[in-house]
Each structure stands twice: as C-alpha cells, then as structure tokens.
Amino acid sequence: MPKVRSVFLSDIHLGTRACQADRLLDFLREYSADQTYLIGDIIDFWAMSRSICWTQAQNTVVQKLLRRARHGERVIFIPGNHDEALRDYCGTVFGEIEVVDELVHEMADGRRFLLIHGDQFDQVTRHHRWVAVLGDKAYDLLVRINHWLSWARRKLGLAGYWSLAGYAKRKVKTALNFIFDFETSAVHHARERGLDGVICGHIHWATIREIDGLSYVNCGDWVDSCTAIVEHFDGRLELVAWGEARPQALLAAPLSETAEV
Numbered sequence: 001m002p003k004v005r006s007v008f009l010s011d012i013h014l015g016t017r018a019c020q021a022d023r024l025l026d027f028l029r030e031y032s033a034d035q036t037y038l039i040g041d042i043i044d045f046w047a048m049s050r051s052i053c054w055t056q057a058q059n060t061v062v063q064k065l066l067r068r069a070r071h072g073e074r075v076i077f078i079p080g081n082h083d084e085a086l087r088d089y090c091g092t093v094f095g096e097i098e099v100v101d102e103l104v105h106e107m108a109d110g111r112r113f114l115l116i117h118g119d120q121f122d123q124v125t126r127h128h129r130w131v132a133v134l135g136d137k138a139y140d141l142l143v144r145i146n147h148w149l150s151w152a153r154r155k156l157g158l159a160g161y162w163s164l165a166g167y168a169k170r171k172v173k174t175a176l177n178f179i180f181d182f183e184t185s186a187v188h189h190a191r192e193r194g195l196d197g198v199i200c201g202h203i204h205w206a207t208i209r210e211i212d213g214l215s216y217v218n219c220g221d222w223v224d225s226c227t228a229i230v231e232h233f234d235g236r237l238e239l240v241a242w243g244e245a246r247p248q249a250l251l252a253a254p255l256s257e258t259a260e261v
C-alpha cells in the first residue's frame with residue numbers, strides 16, 4: 001500500500017557533488033506513491049559538461065526510480081533547463097518513464113494543477129541558489145563584517161564609504177523581486193489555462209501557498225533544502241522537509257511541515 005498518492009520532486013541535480021542523493025534515497029524509501037513526478041533539473045547536464053560527480057547513491061536513485069516505473073507506478077519526467085537536452089525526447093517513454101514537457105495533474109479532490117519546471121517563468125534563467133542563503137542572520141553577519149571592513153579601509157586610508165551590508169541588501173531586494181516575479185508569472189500562466197494552481201521547481205525555494213486565489217507550489221531542491229511535495233489520498237498537499245533531524249524523525253513522527261491549501 002503506497003504511503004501517498006503522489007510525490008513531486010524537482011532540482012535533484014544528479015551528476016553534481018552538491019546532490020544530496022543519500023537523503024533522497026531515505027525519502028524515497030519512506031514515501032512510496034502511486035505517481036512520481038520529476039519536475040526538472042533531475043540530471044544536471046550543465047554541470048556534468050564541466051565535471052562529473054556520480055556516486056553510488058546517485059546510481060541507486062536512478063535505479064529506484066526505474067524500478068518504481070517498472071512496478072506499475074506512474075513515473076513522469078518533465079525536463080528542466082539543466083536537463084533540457086531531454087526536451088527533445090518529450091512524448092517518448094524511457095524504461096517506462098514518460099517524458100513530457102508539461103502536464104496537467106488532477107488531484108484526488110478534483111483540483112487541476114499545471115506541472116512545469118519553471119525556467120519558462122524566469123526572466124534571467126541563471127543560477128539563483130544564493131537566494132537560499134539569505135536571511136536576517138546572514139544580514140547581521142554582513143553588518144558585523146562591514147564594521148571591520150570600514151575600519152580596515154580607514155586604517156589603509158581608503159577614501160569613501162562602501163557598505164557591504166548595503167550591497168547585500170540591494171542584492172536581497174533583487175532576489176526577492178526575482179522570486180516574486182517568478183511566482184506571479186507561474187500563477188498567471190496557470191490561471192490563463194483555467195487551472196487551480198501550479199507545481200514547479202527551478203528556484204530552489206519550496207513552498208505551498210495561495211497567490212491571488214490560486215495555489216502556488218514549489219518542490220524546492222535536493223541540493224540544499226532537501227524538500228518534496230506530496231499529495232495525500234484526499235488531495236491534500238504537504239511540503240516534506242527532509243532536513244537535518246532525520247534520526248528523531250525515524251523514531252517519532254515524520255519530519256514534515258504541513259501546509260494545507
């Protein structure tokens with residue numbers, strides 16, 4: 001008996017050192033599903049063209065997904081920009097894994113969601129992983145570093161004042177605007193198609209929320225945050241954060257944040 005109706009994963013970045021394949025395996029063992037959706041940047045061909053890091057755990061991830069497909073589970077692969085080479089294969093089936101450009105998924109409760117990687121909504125289409133390291137703590141640290149930096153500049157007799165914190169703040173604002181634009185654009189696209197929401201990836205920022213009456217869902221990634229979206233048998237969506245505290249999670253309730261929409 002599968003644990004959930006559907007599992008939505010994106011931005012696994014297989015082929016890179018940053019890929020958290022061990023944690024993903026752990027998650028896959030725990031979350032059996034009727035349907036598994038791989039929503040882009042699963043294999044990082046961009047990074048692999050520079051250098052390849054392919055571990056045993058990454059191999060096992062691929063084998064596990066193929067096995068799921070072979071055993072009658074529906075496994076769908078929606079290519080992203082890092083695995084865009086596979087976009088040429090949309091409409092074909094690889095080891096019983098269907099490759100499609102995008103898909104409309106109907107939830108158990110009848111809501112219809114667009115599944116798409118999301119680089120289509122990114123005006124810049126670049127790496128935005130650095131947005132994940134932002135936050136108040138980082139900002140506080142920058143303010144402190146900046147204090148020493150300006151002291152050093154004074155000592156060295158350098159003219160003018162350059163604020164590292166100010167620079168970072170401008171960058172943060174740009175990043176937040178970027179995320180805001182991305183989300184708005186994704187939701188707009190789903191609305192135009194007459195759908196109830198969108199499930200995407202790409203910006204490595206997992207969330208389930210309402211935007212202008214539609215559901216905006218992002219799977220996050222398996223590079224930093226180790227997050228997935230699952231659909232329960234009643235159609236309820238949940239964001240599962242497969243984070244640090246795994247040992248406790250094994251002993252007690254599964255480590256997850258529930259956000260109902």
Ligand SMILES: [Mn+2]
Pocket residue numbers: 040041080081082117119201202203
């Ligand atoms: Mn991407």
